[in-house]
Amino acid sequence: MARLALLLNRLPLLGALMVAALVTAAHGQSADPLPSWRDGAAKQALVDFVGRVTREGTLDFIPPAERVAVFDNDGTLWAEQPSYFQAAFARDRVKALAPEHPEWRDTQPFKGVIENDPEAVAAAGQKGLLQILAATHAGMTTGAFNRIVADWLKTARHPRIDRPYDRLVHQPMLELLGLLRANGKTYIVSGGGAAFMRVFAERAYGIPPEQVVGSSGVTKFEIKAGGLPVLEKEPKVAFIDDGPGKPSGINRFIGRRPILAFGNSDGDLQMLEWTAGGVGARFMDLVHHTDAEREYAYDRQSPVGRLDKALDEAAARGWAVVDLQRDWTVVVPPPARSER
Amino acid sequence: MARLALLLNRLPLLGALMVAALVTAAHGQSADPLPSWRDGAAKQALVDFVGRVTREGTLDFIPPAERVAVFDNDGTLWAEQPSYFQAAFARDRVKALAPEHPEWRDTQPFKGVIENDPEAVAAAGQKGLLQILAATHAGMTTGAFNRIVADWLKTARHPRIDRPYDRLVHQPMLELLGLLRANGKTYIVSGGGAAFMRVFAERAYGIPPEQVVGSSGVTKFEIKAGGLPVLEKEPKVAFIDDGPGKPSGINRFIGRRPILAFGNSDGDLQMLEWTAGGVGARFMDLVHHTDAEREYAYDRQSPVGRLDKALDEAAARGWAVVDLQRDWTVVVPPPARSER
Known part of the structure; x- marks a missing residue:
């Protein structure tokens, strides 16, 4: 053995x-469907909930089609420090494109990105952010964008934990997704870009493109010379799937109220409130990043993934909170051969 | 027997x-999976296509998860004459609300709706249409809207074919949906409102809410007094899922290119073009309404569901065209007891 x-x-x-x-x-x-979860209240509550809603003939029973579980992505399914991984993609992309844009050397926010000066980037505010998004996430077809993201995932590595970004997923959450998928449907509902996540979500989490809800830009249908139909990504925001946008996104894309919602920051609060407001058995859960050694420790003061109001709300309403250090025996999956 | x-x-x-x-x-x-389809080229081509893409080890084989079939709703899955059924809902709703709005008696477009004067309504143009939408599709929670539509479907009847609107579905298409669902996934991709369609799509077509893509309005998350979380429907259009919007809607909501697309009007042309542009086996089909006796006959000149450019394109590119009179032995399902 x-x-x-x-x-x-x-x-x-x-x-x-x-x-x-x-x-x-x-x-x-x-x-054990959750081998990377330490025995304790956090694990038991999840297993008990699945048992309750799947037991036919009881008051808590919920038909399979209505067993919709929604998960935030950044900080919940994968890590999000020291900056959102999609921001790392945008940064790397600006640097890759810089030789074609000599004017960026003297123009913010691009100058700040190229010179690794986060304060200059932050100073450019919302307008600067949209300029970076337009330069890195638009002006190409949807197919071209998918290839760019896929290529980036193959080469880029996390600055501290030396792995490809899509291998910084939370092993205990992969197990939970598997358990819930055996009994219902799992969705991502993230502030991140749907197009960005769909490139890796099926491979990394087993979540197919049609179950990825996220922020999106406007796309424009065009027939190119030669008759090729394309969708051009335009530099216009179509939908922000964050904070109060998450219940709207759930309603627009899924059209059903979830029975389980899992987040890790204040941007997930309204998704948990919307889930909690449904009729019948409900489960709300938060990941609390408490493990600076194996991953990161942050909550109320963090500029990325701030967990403050939602933590208070969880305490007040009896929502589950997963303490990363206490509840997870493993954080990331064991290294693949290429990572050793 | x-x-x-x-x-x-x-x-x-x-x-x-x-x-x-x-x-x-x-x-x-x-x-026979398609008993209401008369034996002939239209039926055979559909059955052959399903056979080809499901036969493992052949060049045309497509994995089950990628077998996405998209259907227009108005005129494809159910009828759309003499006016879109959602327009009939809006008209009935204006009339129901009129006693609370005495000012409508002298204000267009409401005056025109109340007095059955379609020319006056048409004269109010796009602005008038948005006013009617705001009055009938906004200013309430998502839950309240669902109940209003459900109640309307229970009482309203089609003006010529005396049945509830959601019983004016095309029986042959129900059979086709069943055949495709046994081998893949079926989606509605309609210019109609997603919220409106989701009220009946599961019951009428077996298509669950998360597989209904349509136009939508903005919803706003709010916590009401007493702590009740709601989504308020606002009088703002979020997305128009028609014409060139359909490929964008497919990309945003499904994130996969369909392998089969079925429409009936010029508003479906881009959806069929987008589907045709994919790599591998593809099937594009149009319903041509040619049967004034059993349903309606209309195409190039119709103000509702105009089929002109798409019909030419189908001929030029060898897309399938279903002739309602020639190809369907039955149009609507046999009457339910309550309809006899």
Whole structure:
């Protein structure tokens, strides 16, 4: 058994899960669906909720089609420090495009991005942010954008935890997504760009494009010379799926009230409130980043992923809070071969 | 057998389909998935396409998750004459609200609606249309709107074919939706309002809310006194899912290129072009309303559901065209008990 475990552990990605399943099978018990969750209240509450809503003939039973679970992405399904990963993409993209734009060397916010001067970028405010978005997320077809993001994910690595960004997913959340998908549907509802997330969401989380709700820009349908139909990404924001926008996004894209919502910041508060307001069994949960060693520790004062009002609200209303240090035995999946 | 058929035929909704299945089973053949489609090129092309994309190991094979089929609603899945059914809803709603708005008696476009004067309504143009939408589709919560539409569907009846509007669905299309759903996913992609369609789409077509893409208004998240979270429907258009908006809607909501698209008017042309532009096996189809007796006959000159450019394009590119009179043995489902 030990040798088999050793062998399987050397396989990328699924090794740990397979070992857990095999070990449990050898002992004749049913497999633990959440092996990276430490036994305790946070894990038990989730398992209990799934049990309650799936038990037919009880008051808490919810039909499978209505079992919609929504997850924030940044800080909930993957990490978000020291800056949102999509911001890292935009930064890298500005640098890659800089040789074609010599004027950027003297123009903010681009000058600040190129010179690694976050204060200058911040000083350019909302207008500067939109300029960066226009330069990095528009002026190309949807297909071209997908290829650019895919190429970036292959080469870029997180500055502190030396891995591709899409391997900085939370292993315990992958397990939870699997458990919920065996019993219903899982959606991402994120302030990040839907087009950006869809490039990796299926591979990284098992969440298909049609279950990714996010912010989006305007696209324009055109027939190119030669008859090729394309969607051009325009430098115009169509929808911001953050804060109070999340319930609107859920309503517009899913058209059903979720029964479970998982977030990690104040930008998720309204999504949890909207979920909590539904009739029948409901589950609201927050990831609290408390582990500076294995990942990051931050909450009320963080400029990225601030968790302040939502933490108070969770305490007042009895929503679940996952303490990363206390509740998770593993944070990121075991390294793939290419990462060792 | 004949007596059983008679008995089953008296049952609403599923009678005809069940008889077809039983008769076929009695003859030891596999059931015809499209019993209301007359044998011919239109039916054969659809059945062949499903066979091709589902046969593993062939060049045309498409994995199940990528088998996305999109359908226009008005004129494709249900009728749309003498006016879009959602327009009939808005008209009835204005009349129902008129006693609370005495000022409407002297104000266009409301005066025209109340007095059944479509020319006066048309004269109020785009601005008048938005005023009617604001009065009938906004100023309430999403939940209240759903109840209003559901109540209207229970009481309103089509002016010529005396039935509830959501029973004026095309029986052959219900069968096609069933065939495609057994092999992939079916979506509505309509210029109509997503919120309006979601009230009946699951019951009428078996299409769940999350697979209904349509036009939408802005919703605003609010916490009411007493802590109740609501989404208020605001009098602002968020997205028009028609014409060139349909490829954008498909991209934003589904995030995958469809492999099959079915429409019936010039407003569906870009959706069919976008679908045709994908790599691999593709199927584009149009309903041509040619049957004034059983339903309606209209195309190039119709103010509602004009089919002109798309019909030429279909001929030029070899897209399928369903001739309602020639290809469908039945148009609407057999009457339910309440309709006889």
